[in-house]
Amino acid sequence: MSVLTANSRRDLEIHRYPAPLYLLVPVAALVLQALLSRYLSRFPYFDIPLVITVYFALGRRSPIQGMFLGVFVGIFEDALTHHAIGINGIAKTVAGFLAASMGVRIDVQNVFIRVLLNFVLTLLCSAIYLGIYRGLLGIELDWSWFTLLFQALGNSAIALLLFPLLDRFQIRD
Amino acid sequence: MESFFFRYRNLIVLLVLLVAQILGLAMQVRRTAEGSNTYDPTDSKSVQLIRLWANAIVSPPERAVQNSKSGAGWIWQNYFDLRNVRQQNEDLRAQVDQLRLEQAEMLEDVRQGQRLQGLNKFEEKYLYKTLTAQVIGGSGSDLSRVFYLDKGKDEGIARDMAVITPEGIVGKVREVYPHSAQVLAINDQSSGAGVILEQTRVRGILRGNAEGQPAIVNILADSRIKPGEKVLSGGGDQIFPRGLPVGVVDRVEKDPDRDGFIQVVVKPAANLNGLDEVLVITDSEPRFNDKQLKDLAQSESEKKADAAALNEQKKASEILEEKLPGLTDPNAPKPAQDGAQTGTGGASGTAPAAPPAPKLLAPQHADRFTPGYTGSTAGQTGSQTGDGANSAPRPTAPKTAQPGTQPTIQTGTNPAPKPAQPGTKPGTTTKPAQRPTTTPAQQAPTQPKTDRLDDTGSKPDTPKQPSNPN
Numbered sequence: 001m002s003v004l005t006a007n008s009r010r011d012l013e014i015h016r017y018p019a020p021l022y023l024l025v026p027v028a029a030l031v032l033q034a035l036l037s038r039y040l041s042r043f044p045y046f047d048i049p050l051v052i053t054v055y056f057a058l059g060r061r062s063p064i065q066g067m068f069l070g071v072f073v074g075i076f077e078d079a080l081t082h083h084a085i086g087i088n089g090i091a092k093t094v095a096g097f098l099a100a101s102m103g104v105r106i107d108v109q110n111v112f113i114r115v116l117l118n119f120v121l122t123l124l125c126s127a128i129y130l131g132i133y134r135g136l137l138g139i140e141l142d143w144s145w146f147t148l149l150f151q152a153l154g155n156s157a158i159a160l161l162l163f164p165l166l167d168r169f170q171i172r173d
Numbered sequence: 174m175e176s177f178f179f180r181y182r183n184l185i186v187l188l189v190l191l192v193a194q195i196l197g198l199a200m201q202v203r204r205t206a207e208g209s210n211t212y213d214p215t216d217s218k219s220v221q222l223i224r225l226w227a228n229a230i231v232s233p234p235e236r237a238v239q240n241s242k243s244g245a246g247w248i249w250q251n252y253f254d255l256r257n258v259r260q261q262n263e264d265l266r267a268q269v270d271q272l273r274l275e276q277a278e279m280l281e282d283v284r285q286g287q288r289l290q291g292l293n294k295f296e297e298k299y300l301y302k303t304l305t306a307q308v309i310g311g312s313g314s315d316l317s318r319v320f321y322l323d324k325g326k327d328e329g330i331a332r333d334m335a336v337i338t339p340e341g342i343v344g345k346v347r348e349v350y351p352h353s354a355q356v357l358a359i360n361d362q363s364s365g366a367g368v369i370l371e372q373t374r375v376r377g378i379l380r381g382n383a384e385g386q387p388a389i390v391n392i393l394a395d396s397r398i399k400p401g402e403k404v405l406s407g408g409g410d411q412i413f414p415r416g417l418p419v420g421v422v423d424r425v426e427k428d429p430d431r432d433g434f435i436q437v438v439v440k441p442a443a444n445l446n447g448l449d450e451v452l453v454i455t456d457s458e459p460r461f462n463d464k465q466l467k468d469l470a471q472s473e474s475e476k477k478a479d480a481a482a483l484n485e486q487k488k489a490s491e492i493l494e495e496k497l498p499g500l501t502d503p504n505a506p507k508p509a510q511d512g513a514q515t516g517t518g519g520a521s522g523t524a525p526a527a528p529p530a531p532k533l534l535a536p537q538h539a540d541r542f543t544p545g546y547t548g549s550t551a552g553q554t555g556s557q558t559g560d561g562a563n564s565a566p567r568p569t570a571p572k573t574a575q576p577g578t579q580p581t582i583q584t585g586t587n588p589a590p591k592p593a594q595p596g597t598k599p600g601t602t603t604k605p606a607q608r609p610t611t612t613p614a615q616q617a618p619t620q621p622k623t624d625r626l627d628d629t630g631s632k633p634d635t636p637k638q639p640s641n642p643n
Contacts, residue, residue: 030313031234034321037311041446044315063183067190079227081317082347082357084201085220086194088314093190097183129316136195137202142362142383147315 015059016171025166026052026069030076045147045154047122049073053092054121054159055166057099058108070096084137091128095121111160118159122152216348225350228321232353235310236323285449292450295339301414302456303337304329308448309353318361318381319347320448322354330354333412335454341418341442342366342406343451354453359419360387360445367409368419370437373397376407379419379439387420389437390428398425404439414457418442 029052037044053073057066074089081088099121106113126148133141178185201220216224289305296303306322324330326349334346336356344364348355357364360381368379368389375398377389389404402422408415420441428434 027230031231033313034231034310035235035238037313038308038320041311047313049313064186067187071190071194075223076227076230077313079224080231080319081312081314082319082355082361082363083317084198085223086198086201090191090194090198093187093194097187101183132198137198139202141316143316144383147383151315 014061017059017169018171021169022056022069025056026073026076030073030080033077034080043154045150046158047125047151047155048158048162049077050092050095050122050125051118051155051159051162053096054099054118055163057096058103058114058117059170061100061103061108063097063100066096066100067093068096070094087129087132090132091125094128095125098124114159114163115156119152119156122155123148126151224348228350228353228355231310232321232350235321236353239307239309239323288450291339292452296452301454303452304455305450306330306336306354306453307450315385316362318358318364318385318445319355320344320358322346322356322451322453323352324453325350325352325354327351329455330453331455335413336451337413337417337454338443338448338451340444341420342413343443343445343448345412346453356451358445360385360441365410366413366419367407368404368439369407370398370422371403371405373402376409377437379404382436382438385445386423387439387441388426389439391431392435392437394427394433394435398422398435398437400424404437414454 026049029048033046033048036046036048040046050073053066053070056069057063060066070092071089074087074092075085077088077092078085099117102117108114126143130141130143133139200217292305296305304324306324306328308320309323310321312319322330322336330346330349332346332349336343336345342359344356344358344361345366346354347357358381359366359379362381362383364380366379367376369376370389373395375392375395377392379387379389382388400422404419404422406413406415406417406419420439420443423438423440426436426438428436
């Protein structure tokens with residue numbers, strides 16, 4: 001249990017990154033998502049902007065920063081679709097908030113936690129997305145459980161590769 | 174109070190952000206007449222601005238990647254090439270690898286060239302004006318099947334233009350930006366295209382399902398619809414021209430929500446998951462090349478010629494109808510001129526004017542039912558009259574002389590004997606060659622057919638020998 005909870009000073013420290021990275025990485029993620037979706041349209045089982053949101057929210061451990069990043073990324077994603085703007089924004093706002101809130105309490109360097117957190121938050125985002133569409137807007141939208149599950153698995157796999165890569169950009173004292 | 178806000182600042186910010194976004198959503202949704210909510214496809218100006226910004230950020234890198242040959246693959250390849258160049262200093266293996274990759278790249282270029290060539294050929298043949306565009310990116314979401322083109326408003330693309338490939342329809346332009354355009358694919362759940370099944374002629378609306386396959390929905394169960402049947406665009410949606418291929422029926426499923434209804438899942442003709450180049454129909458007015466115009470003109474002239482021929486045929490049939498013997502009443506009173514000729518012909522001493530006799534064809538085998546038939550005796554008598562002035566032997570003597578009819582008097586010095594005019598009796602047109610009913614005796618060359626009167630006005634009893642006037 002001590003492995004999972006943040007009990008050391010190092011675990012509780014706020015990760016800092018070069019300032020341009022906070023803008024460049026999310027934008028790059030959005031562009032990459034738009035690009036890859038064209039080449040991998042048969043396998044749309046990834047949401048790189050969500051993984052980035054979770055990463056920065058976990059690292060910064062600030063729910064407010066996580067939420068604003070979620071709003072920015074989500075609205076940007078919505079703008080690229082033909083759907084109403086705000087659906088992804090709400091989902092990723094919640095994801096950013098939850099990731100940052102949990103980042104305070106758990107060990108964010110643990111690989112298993114990172115993968116699990118991405119898996120759960122991806123499912124949650126999909127649920128919020130569909131909930132807003134069907135419940136809040138009252139618009140019928142079909143979905144496939146398999147697609148949601150594969151997307152959660154895909155995001156977990158991406159997080160497994162991407163998080164160590166982004167960790168390299170951390171500013172260490 | 175301050176401590177409350179500070180303590181719950183995270184939750185307060187969360188609530189504010191959520192409420193703001195929900196309000197934003199509410200402004201983008203409208204209520205339909207049926208009472209259900211629907212997303213308003215016409216974006217407000219602020220929403221359009223957000224989309225424009227997002228597009229302006231995403232499009233340049235997408236375009237850059239697209240322009241740099243084969244996008245991500247090209248970057249990947251060059252990355253390895255550079256590493257090899259640095260590490261192995263132009264090692265032979267790197268060269269071979271590079272050559273192989275170049276070959277693959279060239280193959281890709283060749284394929285792209287072939288695709289473009291095919292598109293150009295199709296564009297030339299196609300009736301409507303089209304614009305070739307490249308697909309540069311997607312939405313990034315499987316719930317929004319839209320993609321972006323590298324051409325936009327400045328290149329002549331407008332909203333609701335149809336996007337097709339030579340294989341079949343792809344989607345319609347949903348949003349237009351200065352140098353890019355968003356296309357809604359036909360397999361999106363919110364798309365709608367009017368289609369028709371080629372064989373069964375069942376019409377329906379095509380939209381995407383959850384798996385991203387286009388399906389024709391809301392149609393009544395029809396056992397005639399089988400997998401493999403072609404699906405064409407119906408033209409009713411005012412976007413896709415009629416008759417374009419859409420795909421083939423993949424399978425027929427029962428509509429889970431409505432009894433008696435089915436949904437026909439369609440395998441799209443165009444490869445919606447691997448689009449590279451597409452055509453945007455920019456003008457739905459048909460354009461014809463010189464050959465097509467020539468064909469049209471020829472078709473018009475042929476049509477006119479056919480109409481004229483029909484008219485001619487009609488006229489001919491009317492004439493033929495007039496000439497049919499059965500349509501002439503044999504008991505009809507003879508024309509007044511006929512009687513005048515019989516009594517006063519000799520006195521007048523002039524050839525009577527030809528009466529306006531109907532030109533009836535002579536029957537091949539005259540009998541008593543034949544109009545104007547007068548019996549063999551009369552015929553013989555009449556045929557045997559004549560004088561020697563008629564030098565032309567007539568092998569066949571038409572039975573034209575009627576008992577009550579006096580032959581016309583040929584006075585004067587006209588040496589050429591004239592045959593009895595058929596006008597003396599309606600329905601007895603004499604065409605010697607067509608009257609083989611006479612006996613050989615009657616066909617004696619010494620018996621001119623011309624009935625002539627002697628000076629007293631009576632018929633001569635004995636026929637005179639014909640003499641050659643020459």
